[in-house]
Amino acid sequence: MTEVPKDYDVLVLGGGVGGMESALTLGDMGFRVLLVEKEPSVGGRMILLSKVFPTLDCASCISTPKMAAVSNHPNVRTLVYSEVDDIEPQDGGGFLVHLTRKPTYIDPAKCTGCSQCETACTVAIPDEFNYGLSGRHAAHIAFPQAVPKKAVITRTGSSPCTFTCPAGVKPHGYISLVRAGKYEEAFLQHLEDAPFPGVLSRACYAPCEEGCTRGLLEGSVNIRAIKRFMADRYYAAHPEPALVPPAPSGKKVGIVGSGPAGLSAAHFLARRGHAVTVFEGDSEPGGIMRWGIPSYRLPKDVLARDIRNVTALGVEIKTGQRVRSVDELLQKGFDAVFLATGDTGGRRLSVPGEDLPGVWDAMAFLHEINARSSLSFHGKEVVVVGGGNVAIDSARSALRLGAKRVRMVCLESRPEMPAHRWEISDAEEEGVEVLPSWGVREISGEGGHLQSIELKRCTAVFDAEHRFRPVFDESTLQRLETDIVITAIGLVPDTSPFVGELAMNRNGTIRVNPETLQTSLPRVFAGGDAVSGPSMIVTSIGQGKRAAFSIDHFLRGETMVPGEFDFRIPEADKVSIASRSRALGTVREPSHLTRTPAAERIQSFDEYEGTLDEAAARSSANRCLDCGGCSDCRECVAACPADAIDLGMRARHESLSVRTVALATGFTPFDAREKPAFGYGRFPNVITGPQMDRILAPTRPFNAVLRPSDGKTPSNIAYVLCVGSRDEQVGNRLCSRVCCMYSVKQAQLLLGALVSTEVTFYYLDIRAFGKGYEEFFQQTKEMGVHFVRGKVGRIEETDGNDLIVHYEDIEGGGGQKTARHDLVVLSTGLLPTQGAAALFPKGAPEVDDHTYIREVDADLEPGVTTLPGVFVIGSATAVRDIPDTIVHSDAASAQIASYLKKGGAKT
């Protein structure tokens, strides 16, 4: 069998000090090394330390040369922000490594590390590199000495609101901008994602709010109301658009229909420089937005201002021009055509009496009132047939025309009614009577005048497969006297002119490729209700956006990649976000819009909901839970001078062959919350040793050594040793070997930093076993640090956030005592990092009783595991301090080199 050369001699898994040392040693020997680190920077835990013991050398000064060296070594390829998924043995030796390079959303080749994206970012989250002592932004550089010094955006998924929107609007983005007081940026961000922010802020049924994670708590964020605030504020400041048409592409596109799909396509095509002409058969543009929605829900001036954003881009809208044929447009020289003809009118009831005077089709009725006709229903009784939103609009409009009684009848039972529940309740509040589970038997009149409508009981609307198949009880009837009947039982797509030219579906819609919206004619695309059947405005806007994306590709001669248009990342985990907030969160009730009382609002077609004021809009925006981390507000895109932001970046998977594997996965700090009696996580002035190291480091989270509760300079600090180590209660009876000495080191640094501070240690014994450690400990005692031998039982907090330590005093006469401190440091232990063995699904190296990776013989064969070709480095096999880790890394490297030189895994 011919041997295939391996990509690398060694995979070093983990870029801490042990992994870096090994990679450098082996690289210097001429071996090809692949170093994989899951964090955005190499350096591991050591780079986060202040100084090292016992020399008090600067940890950064020691670490950073190694970090730079490993990053630039000609024989070492360093992959940061990458995770190994699994490692499988290969026939003939060696391993195949499957790894994922996590998306950073910032092109590292372009990023200069200038931090401008960090500053511009509008999402703040805990800074894990400072162990939560301060915050950072979603766009961030891990820490000042990061190698590589490249920014990364924390993005854990699509926020549910953004994931849900059919038009690709990113509510999380504009909400985070409103929260930060960046209102114009919020509006312009919306306009980049979709036109018609004014319309959508009134007439959208807001699927984003249905998806909002806050909905699992006190109630969803009032997203539509926030949008309305931002749109109204922008339009008040900018009565006319400040948009400029882009440079022309030289291509012409004809669009049929000026409804949401047509104008959305026009908007996006014009932004790409194409010359767009929209043909509208009616007297004014807007389609369903202009003619199908009553003014009390959508004022005409708001729609008109939204449309001017489209025409400002150079889009020409020709009204009163009904297009009868696709060919007619193609003959006029358009390079592509988009058909967005919407719906022509309502479905017929097909019952006797349907053509009597006084029977209205709902769409014709709504068109009439939106044309500002003098229609009056004063003193009349009205029956609306239908249970959807169009029926609701018709019923509420009839009331506003003066009807003395309005009843809605529908086939569906109340829970089945397709109208949104808040629309139904608003209608009922205004006086509309809803009669569910009734079908129409006939409409009667005499002398050409409508008199009544006869109803029959509907016992079921859908069959077992949920197909529309109503069943009636013909023996249960009722007759309603009425003057007017309005039928609103569904809409019919307006596609009849194109039947002979394009392939059609059986339901009369135009057949298209669902990905590209291309019809059976290559230059012709179609979307909106003409393709999907009746849908929401926001869905039609999404269709127009998709069509524009396809048409633009078509005009540029580019091939569309499947899935290219919809590049959402998977939805963030709502349940875990909600449970986090529920446990330790803030209850914030949703704000409500002011509304005109029902009796008053039915007197006119005036808008009856108010707009949030600035304070309410911002506090509403502040209810957002930042579900996905990055909000997609794109402030970083605007701020980045290197054009490095790439929010479309996706995870990349690689498979690489290696001869050997070295596990340098380090340790995991003990979570002090597992010792609840010490109050960590409840008392702000109880911190851990690693946190104190950050406070003492030059790149510290605070400006000085301060206590977290109030920024006071601490004057009486306690150290509690052996927290989470040598402790059967938490399942870790091992000594962590470093806690005594890092605490002693910190005490010395504190005495140097703070002039008059008392430091007290509560300990069982001090383990100063290494070179110079005992001297260092004795020196610390001589500096005045108090050492109290005794076990701490619990810690309580006083008013003012001081702490009472309850301890057993072994050498001071015995018994239980208490002492007051203003800051307590828990010297937390170290635990084995879990998961390394699980990377080998076909046979893993063994672990010891404490779940550290087991060495075959720690004395004679350091670093050699039970799996041939797999080695272990540093704290992955047992907790070590830094000098011991370096020594062990080099010993393991020698073992690896020996293995390779002897032809281990061949080449």
Place this chain on the structure above:
Amino acid sequence: MTGKSHLRDLNEVLRDSMFESDRIARVLRAGPKTLPELSVALSVPVPEVTLWVMTLRRYGRIRELPKGREEDYYRYGWVEGGP
């Protein structure tokens, strides 16, 4: 606002920093303040104010003033025209 602690989830507290930064700016423009003074001015628990101030400080919006040896607290000021 001191007293016994009721710590909210860290994510929740930090999310508020974007919302609160304008209020903090308004207070600090009137003159530098210690964290407890700022806490009183904002009517917000001082541990939360500490987190916000240190986060704003990281991005250059807030700067500490020199402190005398006998003083327990630093004062913090708003950086006009900061990044």
